[in-house]
Amino acid sequence: MAALFGYDDDREAASAAKVRALEALLIKKGVLGSDSIDAVLSHFETVAGPFNGARIVARAWLDSEYKRRLLQDTPKAIAELNFPGMDGAEGEHMKAVANSESVHNLVICTLCSCYPWPVLGLPPYWYKDPVFRARGVREPRAVLREFGVQISADKEVKVWDSSAQIRWFVIPERPAHSEHLTEAQLAALVTPEAMMGVALVPAPTAA
Amino acid sequence: MKLQHYLGGLEGLGPVNLEKRVFVAEWEKRIFGIHTVMMAESTHLDKALPKYPIAHVPTTFKETWTWASLRTGAEGMQPFEYFKYRYYEKWLMGISQFFVDRGYVAAEELATLTEHYRANPDAPLPAQPNLALKEQVVRYLNHGDSGLRAPITPVRFAVGDTVYVADPEAADHTRLPGFLRNKKGTVTEVYPGAYEYFVSTGPDGLVGPQHVYCVSFEASDIWGADKSEPHTVIYADLFDVYLKPAH
Known part of the structure; x- marks a missing residue:
């Protein structure tokens, strides 16, 4: 599957441009505010x-x-x-x-x-x-x-x-x-992977 | 059967992807954000728990948009297409098509503006903040959209009961993992209250509030004794309509 993630720059640039165009149009049409998405992203940095x-x-x-x-x-x-x-x-x-x-x-x-x-x-x-x-x-x-x-x-x-x-x-x-x-x-030892069960928590390394 | 409903158990796929990042490209954050704002301003939220004053939120978005909308789109994709695209690529395709189909955005203007940003990746977005909408987004993220409702039907099963999983018609959308259909399990928990899914799934059966049970399945009962790993139990939370009594 690794190859599936090796997209060329063109595919990424196309998606980046499309999502930016969509966001711009939705702001213009009053579906989103220009501060709406940043409010979402900030929630996942500070609260959840x-x-x-x-x-x-x-x-x-x-x-x-x-x-x-x-x-x-x-x-x-x-x-x-x-x-x-x-x-x-x-x-x-x-x-x-x-x-x-x-x-x-x-x-x-x-x-x-x-x-x-x-x-x-x-x-x-x-x-x-x-x-x-x-x-x-x-x-x-x-x-x-x-x-x-x-x-x-x-x-x-x-x-x-x-x-x-x-x-x-x-x-x-x-x-x-x-x-x-x-x-x-x-x-500090606990990872998201450990809390989903795909990792163990290793013993701490000696300071 | 629809392949997206039967992912569990599919063989011959090679190694798992170990990518630990949530987003593998910056643009993915924006489509995740668009989807989440749509959920936060969905018209159904006046009936959700908590009852949001959604009619008073200043937005031109007048649609019901929930996880069910996104999932139905992904489950409706031609299955081979489904596997060609990365997670957020599917979101971008589905959500942009939704706005075109519902008349919020014209396909031509989206294509034209996409070309513009393609040529000018750093061209700014319109500056048009919406404080009241932002507050609703924060409220939604902090208080969610629970389907918990008062039960309207009696509890059919008790902890310890043997049950069989139903095999409803393949519909546009389901919350029944395909690999469990017709399998035998044991109820391990009866969740208090009843839960209403975001939408009716029609012939699939999620209509109105239902009890939800946690059901355990021996891996050998699902895959066969000689085709499963030892000492393995699979648990799934299943809506009432997906279960049948053992006799």
Whole structure:
């Protein structure tokens, strides 16, 4: 599939010009304001993004009681942290699932690209890729190996296909040798990929 | 069957794409933004949760535009075309055609202005801010568009029930992953309340508020014991109409 992403400059320049023309016409015709799209993009830089999910995961690692509440009633536990916009678009109904010694979770959307915006922001390309969406439900372990994640045969793999209202995310396993880290240091280790289940959180490197 | 409804399980595709970026070209941000503003000013939002005062938002956009609109477009593409284009390329094609079809933009003026920006990539956009619309966009992003409704039908299944997945007619749009059709699963959760999808999917069955169940499927029950990985369970959230009792 890599070749599919190797577009020539012409294809990109054509799309860039077309979207700019469309935006210009929609502004002129009163469908958009010239500040509308920047308001959207700014939301995903400051309010909704993986920085929220990472802090939620770090809190769950440090506080097992919080983790229990997060798994039991995800929106309510997230609300405890007072982040803005947490029941916003594409996060109206979210659920967390936890990796453990015996279970590995993988989140997928085989029909489109449903993704928990408030806690993770916008989906990366791998998540939207038809190949991931096709293979993730049939051979999750093989797909995970391509992401560099080895799941032993005796571990259960749970694949969550988002097809109705719930937007799923994963609480990865806390890495070894992280006992001395603060909540912020722990959060810095957590990637969007780990919170969708295609990556593990590696042990921190010695300072 | 429509290929876009049956992506799950398709074989022979080669390695997955490991690209971690959300946008791989700057222009993709703009079409994502256009789509999201359209959702934020969609006329249906006066009925959505929360009930937005959408009639008072100063915009000439008088359409219902939701995820269902975008998905229906993608699922309506000729399948081989679908795979030729990158994610946001499909959005750009679908959304620009929508504005042409609905008469907001003439195909000729879009083509002419595209040529202009092609020759002058840095030519500015019109400066015409719209504060009230911007506020609605921010409201929408922060409060969403929930389909949660009061249930109007009884709950048909309980946790632990064995169910079979229905096999409705292939419609323009569905929320039933094709690989689950006719498969046997177990209800693992009955979600409180009922959910109304953005649009009716007609013969596919999403009409009005419905209960939603989380259903688990053994991978071996879907792909066959000798064709699936061990210890693998697939969970899917399925609307009531997509399920049948085991007997």
